[in-house]
Amino acid sequence: MLFNSIGFLIFLPIVFILYWFIFNKKYQHQNLLVLVASFYFYACWDWRFLFLLIFSIGLDFFSGIQIEKSKSKKEAKIWLAISIIINLGFLGFFKYYNFFVGSFSDLLSGFGFHANIWLLKIVLPVGISFYTFHGLSYVIDIYKKRISAERNFIDYAVFVSYFPLLVAGPIERATHLLPQIQRRRIFNYEQAADGMRQVLWGFFKKMVIADNCAPLVNDIFTHYQTESASNLVLGVVLFAFQIYGDFSGYSDIALGVSRLFGIELLKNFSFPYFSRDIAEFWRRWHISLSSWFRDYLYIPLGGSKGGLMMKIRNTFIIFLVSGFWHGANWTFIIWGGLNALYFMPLLITDKNRQNLEVVAIGKLIPSFKETFQILITFSLTCFAWIFFRASSVSQAISYIGKIFNKTILSIPPHLPYKVLSLVGIMLLIEWSNRNMFHGLEIKRFNPWLRRLLYLVIIYIILRYANFGNNEFIYFQF
Template identity: 85%
Template sequence: MLFNSIGFLIFLPIVFCLYWFVFNKKFQHQNRLLLFASFYFYACWDWRFLFLLMFSIGLDYLSGIKIENSRSKKEAKFWLTLSIVINLGFLGFFKYYNFFVESFAELLGGFGFKANVWLLNIILPVGISFYTFHGLSYVIDVYKKRISAERNFTDYAVFVSYFPLLVAGPIERATHLLPQIQKERIFNYEQAVDGMRQILWGFFKKMVIADNCAPLVNEIFNNYQTENPVNLAIGAVLFAFQIYGDFSGYSDIALGVSRLFGIELLKNFSFPYFSRDIAEFWRRWHISLSSWFRDYLYIPLGGSKGGLAMKIRNTFIIFLVSGFWHGANWTFIIWGGLNALYFMPLLIMNKNRQNIEVAGQGKILPSFKECLQMIITFFVTCIAWIFFRAESVSQAYHYIARILSKDIFSFPNSLPVKTMALIGLMLLIEWINRERFHGLEIKRFRPWIRRAFYIAIIYIILRYANFGNNEFIYFQF
């Protein structure tokens, strides 16, 4: 079931009404409703993989209890290792089996050996990367004694399968989400209204920005060998906004929907294209994944405690693993490696924490220096996005080579004026509200002005949205 589908627009009000008007006597009843709704939500995609989700939930639930009840460190480590191996085993099989087999065959071919490989026609279970990381963080936190093992199966199952975040995050922590599930929720009108604003902004970014960019990007990337170099550059920029509108739009909808049920999820995006360097970009883009790798991979590897060589090694590891997490293709690994290279000058000069506050803090416009920094950061990010979008490393290389050809100063064949204007509107609104939680958190104007503005956004969605059931990009990860 997609957020941008008629089915979800029917599903959400039904669950909301049952949650607050029928099952509101006890929060345990609300949790059971959320669990049933979450399983139904997931089964609407493919009911067969619901059993895989349930197995993952049961595995980590029992592992957490076994770890906490262990009489020795060795026994606890056994159950932790078992959970990690099984979880990553399923993730590796469904997501990476064909990649490893094909890569091994190519390696043998390089030495003159021909290998007949057995590839599988595997359907990737939607959301497996996200709910697997939910479970892994939980058992690791129990092992590290950051949290007690959850004994209520329903509460734990809701933590993993909670439908707003189930298929594309944000990647939650048990320390943040479980306490909210374990207590009574009281309907908060202001929280719910602001949740609706955030949902509206998410729909705008997904259906107006991302879905209008998508056909243009597909056309350009599919015909990159014959496209004008300027058109190729435009295609790279449009993809940058497509993936931002698509993924951050999903996150806004997820956070807004959850707020309707009195539960706050982790913020996943914080206006990343206003970043002044690549370190700031990664503090603002897919925040839940970046912080997950920091806490469960970077710090255990030694983090920044060692010398410069260790810092460089650990930084490359988390960026390469992050790239591989996104998909079984060398393009994602190179995308991660490029971002690591971008990060290196800041790390070596110890300037990776220099831009903590938002650009133009307390000002209407950024300074010239900040503006130049944002343009450069966006430019190098777009170069990396080409590898992310390309179907192969060869395609990405030739795509970039054609952009840098002698015809770069020629005129484009056509300009997507409407889409560019809509992107400009989005950037303007987000710049005005860059110091707030989301793009439509507008509090400085009078109520009638805000209402008129929301009506205008709704009109733009109805007028310019692509109403096809367009899946979210991150469903494939």
């Protein structure tokens, strides 16, 4: 079930009414309702993979209890290893089997051997990367004694399968979400109203920005060999806003919907295209994944405690693994490697934490230096996005090669003025609220002006949105 579908617009009010008016006597009843709703939500995509989700939940629930009950460190480590191996085994099979088999075949071909490989027509279960990471963080935290094992299966199942975040995050932590699940929720009008504003902004970014950029991006990348260099640049820039509108739009909808049920999820985006360097960008883009890799991979590897070479090694590892997490293609690994290279000058000069505050806070416009830094960071990010969007490494290299010719200085022959204007509106609103939780959290205007803005956003959605039930990009990850 897609957020941007008629089915969800029917599903959400029904669950909301049952949650607050029928099952509101005890939070345990609300949790049971949410679990049933979440399983139904997931089954609407493909009911067969619901059993895989339930198995994953059961595995980590049981493993967590066994880790806590273990009488020795060795026994606890065995149970942790069982959970990790099975979880990553399923993820590896569904997501990476064909990649590894194909890459091994290519390696053999390079040495003159020709193998008959057996590729499988595997359907990737939607959300598997996200709910697998939920479970892994849970059992690791129990092993590290950061949390106690949960004994209530329903509560734990809600933590993993909670429908707003189930298929594309944010990647939650048990320390943050479970306590909210295990206490009584009282309806808070202000929280719910701001949640609706965040949902509205999410729909704007997804249906107006991302879904209007998508056809133009697809056309340019499909026919890149005959496009002018300036048009290729336009295609990359539009893809940058497509993936931002698509993924951050999903996150806004997820966080806003969850707030309707009195539950706060982790913030996943913080206006990343206003970043002044690549380190700041990664503190603001897909925050829940970046922090997951920091806590469960970077720090266990030694983090920043060792010498410079260890820092460089660990940084490359987390960026390459992050790229591989996104998909079974060398393009994603190169994308991760490029971002690691971007990060190196900051790491070596110890300037990777110099831009922690919001850019140009208290000012209407940034300084010339800040503007230059933002443009450079955005340009580097766009260059890396070419590999993320391309279907193969050869296509990405060919695309880049065709950018660098004299036509790069020309004006694209058919500028999409409507789409660029809509992107401009999004940037203007987000810039003016860059120190807020989300783009439509506007507090300094007169209430009637705020309501007028909301009506304008609704009008733009009704007028310019693509209502084709377009899937979210991160469903494939």
